[in-house]
Amino acid sequence: MSIFADIQTTFTRRDNALNQLLVINVLVFAVLVVLGAVLYLTGSSSAYDILLRQLALPSDVPGLLRHPWTVLTYAFTHEKFFHILFNMLNLYWFGMLVREYLGDRRLVSLYILGALVGALFFVLSYNLLPVLRPGLGVPMVGASGAVTAVIVAAATLLPDYTFNLFLIGPVRIKYIAAAVVLISIAGINGANPGGQIAHLGGAFLGFLYINQLQRGRDLGRPVIAVGEWVNGLLHGRPRLRVTHRSPQANAAASKRGGLAQPPQEEIDLILDKISRSGYESLSKEEKQKLFRASQQ
Template sequence: MSIVNDIRTAFSRRDNALNQLLLINVLVFVAFILLRTVLFLVTKDKNAHLPILQWLAVPSVPGTLLTRPWTLLTYSFIHFDFFHILFNLLNLYWFGTLVREYLGDRRLVSLYVLGALAGAALYLLAFNLLPVFRDAPAILYGASAGVTAVILAAATLLPDYTFSIIFIGPVRIKYIAAVVVLVSVAGINGGNAGGEIAHLGGALLGFVFIKQIQAGRDLGRPVQAIGDWVGNLVSGRPNLRVTHRSGPAEAPTAKKSGPIKPEQEEIDGILDKISRSGYESLSKEEKQKLFKASQK
Protein backbone atom coordinates (compact mmCIF):
# COMPACT_ATOMS: atom_id res chain seq x y z
CA MET A 1 0.00 0.00 0.00
CA SER A 2 1.18 3.53 -0.72
CA ILE A 3 0.49 4.67 2.87
CA VAL A 4 2.75 1.95 4.23
CA ASN A 5 5.46 2.92 1.75
CA ASP A 6 5.13 6.58 2.74
CA ILE A 7 5.51 5.69 6.41
CA ARG A 8 8.51 3.46 5.70
CA THR A 9 10.12 6.26 3.67
CA ALA A 10 9.54 8.80 6.44
CA PHE A 11 11.32 6.60 8.98
CA SER A 12 14.18 5.72 6.65
CA ARG A 13 15.35 9.34 6.36
CA ARG A 14 17.85 10.57 8.93
CA ASP A 15 16.90 14.26 8.56
CA ASN A 16 13.20 13.83 9.27
CA ALA A 17 13.00 13.74 13.07
CA LEU A 18 10.08 16.16 13.42
CA ASN A 19 7.88 14.23 11.01
CA GLN A 20 8.92 10.99 12.67
CA LEU A 21 7.82 12.26 16.10
CA LEU A 22 4.51 13.37 14.61
CA LEU A 23 4.04 10.04 12.87
CA ILE A 24 4.78 7.97 15.97
CA ASN A 25 2.14 9.89 17.91
CA VAL A 26 -0.41 9.48 15.13
CA LEU A 27 0.29 5.76 14.63
CA VAL A 28 0.01 5.03 18.36
CA PHE A 29 -3.22 7.05 18.52
CA VAL A 30 -4.75 5.11 15.62
CA ALA A 31 -3.59 1.79 17.10
CA PHE A 32 -5.23 2.56 20.44
CA ILE A 33 -8.47 3.70 18.80
CA LEU A 34 -8.65 0.42 16.87
CA LEU A 35 -7.70 -1.61 19.94
CA ARG A 36 -10.27 0.08 22.13
CA THR A 37 -12.99 -0.48 19.53
CA VAL A 38 -12.13 -4.16 19.03
CA LEU A 39 -12.01 -4.83 22.78
CA PHE A 40 -15.37 -3.14 23.25
CA LEU A 41 -16.96 -5.22 20.47
CA VAL A 42 -15.54 -8.42 21.97
CA THR A 43 -16.13 -7.77 25.69
CA LYS A 44 -18.93 -5.14 25.64
CA ASP A 45 -16.82 -3.28 28.21
CA LYS A 46 -15.91 0.33 27.38
CA ASN A 47 -12.99 0.15 29.81
CA ALA A 48 -11.48 -3.10 28.53
CA HIS A 49 -8.46 -1.17 27.20
CA LEU A 50 -7.50 0.27 30.60
CA PRO A 51 -5.21 -2.62 31.67
CA ILE A 52 -3.13 -2.04 28.52
CA LEU A 53 -3.08 1.71 29.12
CA GLN A 54 -1.85 1.16 32.66
CA TRP A 55 1.15 -0.78 31.30
CA LEU A 56 2.15 2.17 29.12
CA ALA A 57 1.23 5.21 31.25
CA VAL A 58 3.29 6.49 34.20
CA PRO A 59 1.82 5.35 37.54
CA SER A 60 2.06 7.74 40.46
CA VAL A 61 2.89 4.91 42.87
CA PRO A 62 6.71 4.42 42.97
CA GLY A 63 6.46 0.70 43.67
CA THR A 64 4.38 0.18 40.56
CA LEU A 65 6.71 2.37 38.51
CA LEU A 66 9.68 0.17 39.45
CA THR A 67 7.97 -2.73 37.66
CA ARG A 68 7.18 -0.56 34.61
CA PRO A 69 10.19 1.75 34.02
CA TRP A 70 9.50 1.93 30.28
CA THR A 71 6.41 4.02 31.00
CA LEU A 72 8.65 7.06 31.60
CA LEU A 73 9.00 7.21 27.80
CA THR A 74 6.02 5.33 26.37
CA TYR A 75 3.51 7.59 28.12
CA SER A 76 4.62 10.53 25.97
CA PHE A 77 3.18 8.98 22.79
CA ILE A 78 -0.28 8.00 24.06
CA HIS A 79 -3.51 9.92 23.39
CA PHE A 80 -7.17 8.97 23.42
CA ASP A 81 -8.90 12.28 22.78
CA PHE A 82 -8.84 13.72 19.24
CA PHE A 83 -8.46 17.35 20.31
CA HIS A 84 -5.74 16.41 22.79
CA ILE A 85 -3.53 14.94 20.09
CA LEU A 86 -4.52 17.63 17.57
CA PHE A 87 -3.34 20.53 19.73
CA ASN A 88 -0.23 18.68 20.85
CA LEU A 89 0.83 17.85 17.30
CA LEU A 90 0.07 21.33 15.96
CA ASN A 91 2.24 22.87 18.67
CA LEU A 92 4.95 20.27 18.11
CA TYR A 93 4.97 21.06 14.39
CA TRP A 94 4.95 24.87 14.73
CA PHE A 95 7.52 25.21 17.50
CA GLY A 96 9.46 22.08 16.57
CA THR A 97 10.13 23.51 13.13
CA LEU A 98 11.91 26.48 14.72
CA VAL A 99 13.97 24.32 17.07
CA ARG A 100 14.91 21.96 14.24
CA GLU A 101 16.02 24.84 11.99
CA TYR A 102 18.47 26.14 14.58
CA LEU A 103 19.52 23.09 16.56
CA GLY A 104 18.97 20.19 14.17
CA ASP A 105 17.04 16.92 14.29
CA ARG A 106 19.06 15.19 17.01
CA ARG A 107 18.65 17.98 19.53
CA LEU A 108 14.93 18.23 18.76
CA VAL A 109 14.46 14.56 19.63
CA SER A 110 16.63 14.97 22.75
CA LEU A 111 14.54 17.94 23.83
CA TYR A 112 11.27 16.03 23.37
CA VAL A 113 12.55 12.99 25.30
CA LEU A 114 14.11 15.02 28.12
CA GLY A 115 10.94 17.13 28.36
CA ALA A 116 8.87 13.97 28.75
CA LEU A 117 11.24 12.65 31.44
CA ALA A 118 11.22 15.99 33.32
CA GLY A 119 7.43 16.13 33.16
CA ALA A 120 7.15 12.60 34.55
CA ALA A 121 9.69 13.40 37.29
CA LEU A 122 7.82 16.50 38.51
CA TYR A 123 4.51 14.62 38.37
CA LEU A 124 5.94 11.80 40.52
CA LEU A 125 7.42 14.24 43.02
CA ALA A 126 4.15 16.16 43.34
CA PHE A 127 1.97 13.07 43.74
CA ASN A 128 4.26 11.56 46.37
CA LEU A 129 5.35 14.61 48.36
CA LEU A 130 2.40 17.02 48.31
CA PRO A 131 -0.34 16.03 50.78
CA VAL A 132 -3.11 17.15 48.44
CA PHE A 133 -2.14 14.47 45.90
CA ARG A 134 -0.59 11.78 48.08
CA ASP A 135 -3.80 9.78 48.62
CA ALA A 136 -4.96 9.99 44.99
CA PRO A 137 -3.17 7.38 42.82
CA ALA A 138 -3.21 8.33 39.16
CA ILE A 139 -1.62 7.61 35.80
CA LEU A 140 -0.01 10.06 33.37
CA TYR A 141 -0.10 9.88 29.58
CA GLY A 142 0.13 12.26 26.62
CA ALA A 143 2.81 14.16 24.70
CA SER A 144 2.14 17.48 26.42
CA ALA A 145 5.27 17.54 28.62
CA GLY A 146 7.59 16.90 25.65
CA VAL A 147 5.66 19.39 23.50
CA THR A 148 5.75 22.05 26.23
CA ALA A 149 9.51 21.59 26.45
CA VAL A 150 9.73 22.31 22.71
CA ILE A 151 7.49 25.40 23.08
CA LEU A 152 9.59 26.89 25.91
CA ALA A 153 12.81 26.01 24.10
CA ALA A 154 11.67 27.86 20.98
CA ALA A 155 10.54 30.85 23.04
CA THR A 156 13.87 30.94 24.93
CA LEU A 157 15.82 30.59 21.70
CA LEU A 158 13.81 33.12 19.64
CA PRO A 159 11.68 35.14 22.09
CA ASP A 160 10.70 37.83 19.57
CA TYR A 161 9.76 35.50 16.71
CA THR A 162 6.10 36.08 15.84
CA PHE A 163 3.26 33.73 14.95
CA SER A 164 0.08 34.99 13.32
CA ILE A 165 -2.87 33.74 15.39
CA ILE A 166 -6.35 33.77 13.92
CA PHE A 167 -8.58 36.56 15.30
CA ILE A 168 -5.59 37.98 17.21
CA GLY A 169 -2.83 38.68 14.69
CA PRO A 170 0.96 38.53 15.15
CA VAL A 171 2.08 37.48 18.64
CA ARG A 172 5.64 37.03 19.88
CA ILE A 173 6.23 33.45 20.95
CA LYS A 174 7.57 34.49 24.34
CA TYR A 175 4.03 35.60 25.19
CA ILE A 176 2.56 32.37 23.83
CA ALA A 177 4.94 30.42 26.07
CA ALA A 178 4.00 32.58 29.05
CA VAL A 179 0.31 31.84 28.47
CA VAL A 180 1.04 28.10 28.18
CA VAL A 181 2.81 28.14 31.55
CA LEU A 182 0.10 30.28 33.19
CA VAL A 183 -2.70 28.01 31.94
CA SER A 184 -0.83 24.98 33.30
CA VAL A 185 -0.43 26.62 36.72
CA ALA A 186 -4.11 27.60 36.78
CA GLY A 187 -5.18 24.07 35.79
CA ILE A 188 -3.48 22.31 38.70
CA ASN A 189 -6.63 22.62 40.82
CA GLY A 190 -8.73 21.22 37.98
CA GLY A 191 -9.44 17.71 36.79
CA ASN A 192 -6.04 17.12 35.17
CA ALA A 193 -3.62 18.12 37.91
CA GLY A 194 -1.05 15.46 36.98
CA GLY A 195 -0.98 16.55 33.35
CA GLU A 196 -0.63 20.24 34.21
CA ILE A 197 2.22 19.52 36.62
CA ALA A 198 3.95 17.48 33.90
CA HIS A 199 3.59 20.47 31.56
CA LEU A 200 5.50 22.62 34.04
CA GLY A 201 8.27 20.03 34.28
CA GLY A 202 8.60 20.03 30.50
CA ALA A 203 8.54 23.83 30.42
CA LEU A 204 11.38 24.08 32.94
CA LEU A 205 13.44 21.55 30.98
CA GLY A 206 12.91 23.43 27.71
CA PHE A 207 14.13 26.69 29.25
CA VAL A 208 17.17 25.08 30.91
CA PHE A 209 18.01 23.10 27.76
CA ILE A 210 18.44 26.25 25.65
CA LYS A 211 20.30 28.14 28.37
CA GLN A 212 22.76 25.27 28.60
CA ILE A 213 23.14 25.15 24.80
CA GLN A 214 23.92 28.85 24.81
CA ALA A 215 26.51 28.21 27.54
CA GLY A 216 28.16 25.54 25.38
CA ARG A 217 26.70 22.46 27.14
CA ASP A 218 24.38 20.00 25.40
CA LEU A 219 22.08 18.21 27.86
CA GLY A 220 20.87 15.99 25.04
CA ARG A 221 24.14 14.13 24.46
CA PRO A 222 23.22 11.12 26.64
CA VAL A 223 19.93 10.74 24.75
CA GLN A 224 21.76 10.99 21.42
CA ALA A 225 24.34 8.41 22.52
CA ILE A 226 21.63 5.96 23.57
CA GLY A 227 19.80 6.58 20.30
CA ASP A 228 22.96 5.87 18.31
CA TRP A 229 23.57 2.66 20.27
CA VAL A 230 20.00 1.45 19.71
CA GLY A 231 20.17 2.41 16.03
CA ASN A 232 23.40 0.47 15.53
CA LEU A 233 21.96 -2.50 17.42
CA VAL A 234 18.81 -2.59 15.28
CA SER A 235 20.62 -2.06 11.98
CA GLY A 236 23.44 -4.44 12.85
CA ARG A 237 26.11 -1.87 12.05
CA PRO A 238 29.31 -2.36 14.07
CA ASN A 239 30.79 0.54 15.98
CA LEU A 240 33.69 2.04 14.05
CA ARG A 241 37.08 1.99 15.73
CA VAL A 242 39.68 4.56 14.87
CA THR A 243 43.26 3.31 14.42
CA HIS A 244 46.39 5.31 13.73
CA ARG A 245 49.10 4.23 11.32
CA SER A 246 52.68 5.16 11.88
CA GLY A 247 54.00 7.43 9.19
CA PRO A 248 55.72 10.73 8.49
CA ALA A 249 55.23 13.31 11.14
CA GLU A 250 52.64 15.89 10.28
CA ALA A 251 52.81 19.54 11.02
CA PRO A 252 50.92 20.41 14.17
CA THR A 253 47.59 22.09 13.61
CA ALA A 254 46.00 24.74 15.74
CA LYS A 255 43.57 23.30 18.26
CA LYS A 256 40.04 24.52 17.90
CA SER A 257 38.66 25.96 21.09
CA GLY A 258 35.03 26.00 19.95
CA PRO A 259 32.69 26.46 17.02
CA ILE A 260 33.83 28.95 14.41
CA LYS A 261 31.75 32.12 14.64
CA PRO A 262 30.51 33.80 11.48
CA GLU A 263 32.40 36.92 10.44
CA GLN A 264 30.85 40.22 11.53
CA GLU A 265 30.48 41.44 7.93
CA GLU A 266 28.46 38.37 7.08
CA ILE A 267 26.24 38.92 10.11
CA ASP A 268 25.74 42.58 9.14
CA GLY A 269 24.63 41.40 5.70
CA ILE A 270 22.13 39.00 7.25
CA LEU A 271 20.76 41.77 9.49
CA ASP A 272 20.41 44.05 6.45
CA LYS A 273 18.48 41.29 4.68
CA ILE A 274 16.12 41.04 7.67
CA SER A 275 15.50 44.80 7.61
CA ARG A 276 14.75 44.66 3.88
CA SER A 277 12.76 41.44 3.54
CA GLY A 278 11.96 40.18 7.04
CA TYR A 279 13.24 37.26 9.08
CA GLU A 280 11.31 34.69 7.03
CA SER A 281 13.40 35.54 3.95
CA LEU A 282 16.54 34.04 5.53
CA SER A 283 17.79 30.63 4.45
CA LYS A 284 18.34 27.85 6.99
CA GLU A 285 22.11 28.44 6.87
CA GLU A 286 21.70 32.18 7.48
CA LYS A 287 19.44 31.52 10.48
CA GLN A 288 21.99 29.12 11.95
CA LYS A 289 24.81 31.65 11.46
CA LEU A 290 22.73 34.33 13.17
CA PHE A 291 22.08 31.99 16.10
CA LYS A 292 25.79 31.15 16.45
CA ALA A 293 26.66 34.85 16.43
CA SER A 294 24.14 35.47 19.21
CA GLN A 295 26.11 33.05 21.45
CA LYS A 296 29.16 35.32 21.56
Protein backbone atom coordinates in the same frame (compact mmCIF):
# COMPACT_ATOMS: atom_id res chain seq x y z
CA MET B 1 1.79 6.08 -2.91
CA SER B 2 0.14 4.13 -0.05
CA ILE B 3 -0.06 5.30 3.54
CA PHE B 4 2.41 2.60 4.58
CA ALA B 5 4.89 3.76 1.95
CA ASP B 6 4.54 7.33 3.20
CA ILE B 7 5.24 6.19 6.75
CA GLN B 8 8.26 4.18 5.60
CA THR B 9 9.58 7.22 3.75
CA THR B 10 9.18 9.34 6.88
CA PHE B 11 11.44 7.05 8.86
CA THR B 12 14.03 6.43 6.15
CA ARG B 13 14.66 10.10 5.37
CA ARG B 14 17.43 11.81 7.25
CA ASP B 15 16.90 15.14 9.02
CA ASN B 16 13.22 14.38 9.45
CA ALA B 17 12.94 14.13 13.24
CA LEU B 18 9.96 16.45 13.65
CA ASN B 19 7.80 14.47 11.23
CA GLN B 20 8.93 11.23 12.87
CA LEU B 21 7.83 12.44 16.30
CA LEU B 22 4.49 13.49 14.86
CA VAL B 23 3.96 10.20 13.04
CA ILE B 24 4.85 8.08 16.09
CA ASN B 25 2.28 9.93 18.20
CA VAL B 26 -0.40 9.64 15.51
CA LEU B 27 0.31 5.94 14.89
CA VAL B 28 0.05 5.07 18.59
CA PHE B 29 -3.22 7.03 18.82
CA ALA B 30 -4.64 5.31 15.73
CA VAL B 31 -3.70 1.85 16.99
CA LEU B 32 -5.30 2.53 20.38
CA VAL B 33 -8.49 3.84 18.74
CA VAL B 34 -8.83 0.77 16.50
CA LEU B 35 -7.98 -1.70 19.26
CA GLY B 36 -10.32 0.05 21.68
CA ALA B 37 -13.20 -0.22 19.22
CA VAL B 38 -12.48 -3.86 18.38
CA LEU B 39 -12.09 -4.91 22.02
CA TYR B 40 -15.27 -3.07 22.97
CA LEU B 41 -17.29 -4.81 20.24
CA THR B 42 -15.90 -8.20 21.26
CA GLY B 43 -16.67 -7.65 24.93
CA SER B 44 -13.00 -7.50 25.92
CA SER B 45 -12.73 -3.92 27.18
CA SER B 46 -10.66 -5.07 30.14
CA ALA B 47 -7.89 -6.07 27.72
CA TYR B 48 -7.72 -2.46 26.54
CA ASP B 49 -7.19 -1.30 30.13
CA ILE B 50 -4.38 -3.81 30.51
CA LEU B 51 -2.78 -2.55 27.29
CA LEU B 52 -3.06 1.07 28.38
CA ARG B 53 -1.36 0.28 31.69
CA GLN B 54 1.68 -0.83 29.69
CA LEU B 55 1.94 2.66 28.17
CA ALA B 56 0.60 5.10 30.79
CA LEU B 57 2.86 6.55 33.49
CA PRO B 58 1.74 5.45 36.98
CA SER B 59 1.99 7.97 39.79
CA ASP B 60 2.84 5.37 42.45
CA VAL B 61 6.44 4.21 42.79
CA PRO B 62 5.68 0.44 42.92
CA GLY B 63 3.73 0.74 39.68
CA LEU B 64 6.55 2.71 38.09
CA LEU B 65 9.11 0.09 39.15
CA ARG B 66 6.99 -2.57 37.47
CA HIS B 67 6.66 -0.49 34.29
CA PRO B 68 9.83 1.66 34.07
CA TRP B 69 9.50 2.11 30.28
CA THR B 70 6.39 4.22 30.83
CA VAL B 71 8.57 7.27 31.67
CA LEU B 72 8.84 7.55 27.87
CA THR B 73 5.89 5.66 26.40
CA TYR B 74 3.36 7.92 28.12
CA ALA B 75 4.69 10.86 26.09
CA PHE B 76 3.68 9.16 22.83
CA THR B 77 0.26 7.98 24.04
CA HIS B 78 -3.05 9.82 23.69
CA GLU B 79 -6.64 8.70 24.13
CA LYS B 80 -8.63 11.81 23.23
CA PHE B 81 -8.72 13.41 19.78
CA PHE B 82 -8.42 17.05 20.87
CA HIS B 83 -5.63 16.14 23.27
CA ILE B 84 -3.42 14.82 20.48
CA LEU B 85 -4.61 17.48 18.01
CA PHE B 86 -3.47 20.44 20.10
CA ASN B 87 -0.29 18.70 21.22
CA MET B 88 0.73 17.88 17.66
CA LEU B 89 -0.12 21.35 16.35
CA ASN B 90 2.05 22.95 19.04
CA LEU B 91 4.82 20.43 18.47
CA TYR B 92 4.78 21.21 14.75
CA TRP B 93 4.71 25.02 15.10
CA PHE B 94 7.31 25.34 17.82
CA GLY B 95 9.30 22.25 16.84
CA MET B 96 9.91 23.79 13.42
CA LEU B 97 11.69 26.72 15.07
CA VAL B 98 13.83 24.52 17.30
CA ARG B 99 14.68 22.26 14.38
CA GLU B 100 15.61 25.19 12.12
CA TYR B 101 18.05 26.69 14.61
CA LEU B 102 19.34 23.72 16.58
CA GLY B 103 18.83 20.74 14.27
CA ASP B 104 16.97 17.44 14.44
CA ARG B 105 19.02 15.76 17.13
CA ARG B 106 18.57 18.56 19.61
CA LEU B 107 14.83 18.65 18.91
CA VAL B 108 14.55 14.94 19.74
CA SER B 109 16.72 15.26 22.86
CA LEU B 110 14.62 18.23 24.00
CA TYR B 111 11.40 16.24 23.52
CA ILE B 112 12.78 13.22 25.40
CA LEU B 113 14.21 15.27 28.25
CA GLY B 114 10.94 17.21 28.53
CA ALA B 115 9.07 13.91 28.82
CA LEU B 116 11.46 12.61 31.48
CA VAL B 117 11.39 15.76 33.60
CA GLY B 118 7.61 15.99 33.22
CA ALA B 119 7.38 12.39 34.46
CA LEU B 120 9.66 13.22 37.38
CA PHE B 121 7.53 16.20 38.45
CA PHE B 122 4.36 14.11 38.08
CA VAL B 123 5.56 11.20 40.22
CA LEU B 124 7.17 13.41 42.87
CA SER B 125 4.06 15.57 43.19
CA TYR B 126 1.80 12.62 43.99
CA ASN B 127 4.29 11.09 46.40
CA LEU B 128 5.47 14.22 48.22
CA LEU B 129 2.50 16.62 48.24
CA PRO B 130 -0.09 15.64 50.90
CA VAL B 131 -2.94 17.27 48.97
CA LEU B 132 -2.38 14.88 46.06
CA ARG B 133 -1.79 11.71 48.06
CA PRO B 134 -5.49 10.61 47.86
CA GLY B 135 -5.04 10.38 44.08
CA LEU B 136 -1.89 8.27 44.28
CA GLY B 137 -1.99 5.63 41.55
CA VAL B 138 -3.63 7.86 38.94
CA PRO B 139 -1.86 7.30 35.58
CA MET B 140 -0.91 9.93 33.01
CA VAL B 141 -0.71 9.86 29.22
CA GLY B 142 0.04 12.54 26.65
CA ALA B 143 2.90 14.48 25.13
CA SER B 144 1.97 17.74 26.86
CA GLY B 145 5.03 17.84 29.12
CA ALA B 146 7.41 17.20 26.23
CA VAL B 147 5.56 19.65 23.97
CA THR B 148 5.62 22.33 26.67
CA ALA B 149 9.38 21.86 26.85
CA VAL B 150 9.58 22.53 23.11
CA ILE B 151 7.32 25.60 23.39
CA VAL B 152 9.32 27.18 26.22
CA ALA B 153 12.62 26.27 24.58
CA ALA B 154 11.58 27.99 21.35
CA ALA B 155 10.44 31.07 23.30
CA THR B 156 13.72 31.15 25.25
CA LEU B 157 15.70 30.76 22.05
CA LEU B 158 13.74 33.29 19.96
CA PRO B 159 11.55 35.31 22.35
CA ASP B 160 10.57 37.97 19.81
CA TYR B 161 9.69 35.59 16.97
CA THR B 162 6.09 36.30 15.94
CA PHE B 163 3.22 33.93 15.16
CA ASN B 164 0.05 35.16 13.49
CA LEU B 165 -2.76 33.72 15.58
CA PHE B 166 -6.28 33.28 14.23
CA LEU B 167 -8.61 36.10 15.40
CA ILE B 168 -5.75 37.67 17.40
CA GLY B 169 -3.05 38.61 14.93
CA PRO B 170 0.72 38.75 15.44
CA VAL B 171 1.90 37.62 18.88
CA ARG B 172 5.47 37.16 20.08
CA ILE B 173 6.07 33.59 21.14
CA LYS B 174 7.43 34.61 24.54
CA TYR B 175 3.88 35.68 25.40
CA ILE B 176 2.44 32.43 24.06
CA ALA B 177 4.86 30.46 26.23
CA ALA B 178 3.99 32.61 29.25
CA ALA B 179 0.28 31.96 28.65
CA VAL B 180 0.91 28.20 28.41
CA VAL B 181 2.76 28.24 31.74
CA LEU B 182 0.08 30.37 33.44
CA ILE B 183 -2.70 28.09 32.19
CA SER B 184 -0.85 25.09 33.65
CA ILE B 185 -0.44 26.86 36.99
CA ALA B 186 -4.11 27.82 37.02
CA GLY B 187 -5.09 24.20 36.28
CA ILE B 188 -3.28 22.73 39.28
CA ASN B 189 -6.41 23.06 41.45
CA GLY B 190 -8.54 21.48 38.72
CA ALA B 191 -9.34 17.94 37.64
CA ASN B 192 -5.82 17.04 36.49
CA PRO B 193 -3.30 18.57 38.92
CA GLY B 194 -0.58 16.01 38.24
CA GLY B 195 -0.76 16.60 34.50
CA GLN B 196 -0.47 20.36 34.96
CA ILE B 197 2.56 19.88 37.22
CA ALA B 198 4.09 17.68 34.51
CA HIS B 199 3.61 20.57 32.06
CA LEU B 200 5.53 22.83 34.44
CA GLY B 201 8.30 20.24 34.60
CA GLY B 202 8.52 20.33 30.82
CA ALA B 203 8.53 24.15 30.86
CA PHE B 204 11.37 24.16 33.39
CA LEU B 205 13.39 21.76 31.25
CA GLY B 206 12.77 23.77 28.08
CA PHE B 207 14.10 26.96 29.66
CA LEU B 208 17.04 25.19 31.31
CA TYR B 209 17.99 23.37 28.11
CA ILE B 210 18.36 26.56 26.05
CA ASN B 211 19.94 28.49 28.92
CA GLN B 212 22.61 25.84 29.35
CA LEU B 213 23.12 25.43 25.62
CA GLN B 214 23.84 29.14 25.32
CA ARG B 215 26.38 28.74 28.11
CA GLY B 216 28.10 25.93 26.23
CA ARG B 217 26.55 22.88 27.95
CA ASP B 218 24.36 20.56 25.89
CA LEU B 219 22.06 18.69 28.31
CA GLY B 220 20.89 16.51 25.43
CA ARG B 221 24.25 14.85 24.78
CA PRO B 222 23.37 11.65 26.72
CA VAL B 223 20.13 11.32 24.74
CA ILE B 224 22.01 11.83 21.45
CA ALA B 225 24.63 9.27 22.52
CA VAL B 226 21.97 6.67 23.32
CA GLY B 227 20.30 7.38 19.96
CA GLU B 228 23.58 6.86 18.12
CA TRP B 229 24.17 3.60 20.01
CA VAL B 230 20.70 2.32 19.09
CA ASN B 231 21.26 3.42 15.49
CA GLY B 232 24.52 1.48 15.46
CA LEU B 233 22.74 -1.65 16.68
CA LEU B 234 20.00 -1.34 14.07
CA HIS B 235 22.35 -0.66 11.17
CA GLY B 236 25.19 -2.92 12.24
CA ARG B 237 27.78 -0.16 12.55
CA PRO B 238 28.04 3.29 14.10
CA ARG B 239 27.61 6.33 11.93
CA LEU B 240 30.92 8.12 11.55
CA ARG B 241 31.49 11.65 10.42
CA VAL B 242 34.85 13.02 9.38
CA THR B 243 35.38 16.74 9.76
CA HIS B 244 38.39 18.99 9.31
CA ARG B 245 38.59 22.00 11.57
CA SER B 246 41.29 24.27 12.78
CA PRO B 247 42.25 24.05 16.48
CA GLN B 248 40.65 27.46 17.01
CA ALA B 249 37.35 26.25 15.55
CA ASN B 250 37.43 23.11 17.69
CA ALA B 251 38.08 25.17 20.80
CA ALA B 252 35.17 27.45 20.01
CA ALA B 253 32.89 24.47 19.43
CA SER B 254 33.92 22.94 22.74
CA LYS B 255 33.21 26.14 24.62
CA ARG B 256 29.74 26.39 23.17
CA GLY B 257 28.75 22.75 23.53
CA GLY B 258 29.35 21.98 19.85
CA LEU B 259 27.91 25.22 18.42
CA ALA B 260 30.91 26.18 16.28
CA GLN B 261 30.89 29.79 15.16
CA PRO B 262 30.71 30.41 11.38
CA PRO B 263 33.25 32.74 9.75
CA GLN B 264 32.39 36.45 9.66
CA GLU B 265 32.42 36.38 5.85
CA GLU B 266 29.54 33.89 5.83
CA ILE B 267 27.57 35.99 8.31
CA ASP B 268 28.04 39.08 6.16
CA LEU B 269 26.69 37.23 3.13
CA ILE B 270 23.67 36.04 5.13
CA LEU B 271 22.96 39.57 6.35
CA ASP B 272 23.20 40.84 2.78
CA LYS B 273 20.69 38.21 1.71
CA ILE B 274 18.29 39.32 4.46
CA SER B 275 18.56 42.93 3.33
CA ARG B 276 17.79 41.91 -0.26
CA SER B 277 15.14 39.21 0.17
CA GLY B 278 14.06 39.17 3.81
CA TYR B 279 14.61 36.72 6.65
CA GLU B 280 12.23 34.08 5.28
CA SER B 281 14.47 33.65 2.21
CA LEU B 282 17.19 32.06 4.36
CA SER B 283 17.74 28.32 4.24
CA LYS B 284 17.69 26.16 7.37
CA GLU B 285 21.51 26.06 7.46
CA GLU B 286 21.77 29.84 7.07
CA LYS B 287 19.36 30.38 9.96
CA GLN B 288 21.39 28.03 12.14
CA LYS B 289 24.61 29.88 11.28
CA LEU B 290 22.98 33.23 12.06
CA PHE B 291 21.79 31.91 15.42
CA ARG B 292 25.23 30.56 16.32
CA ALA B 293 26.81 33.88 15.42
CA SER B 294 24.34 35.68 17.70
CA GLN B 295 25.66 33.67 20.64
CA GLN B 296 29.18 35.11 20.41
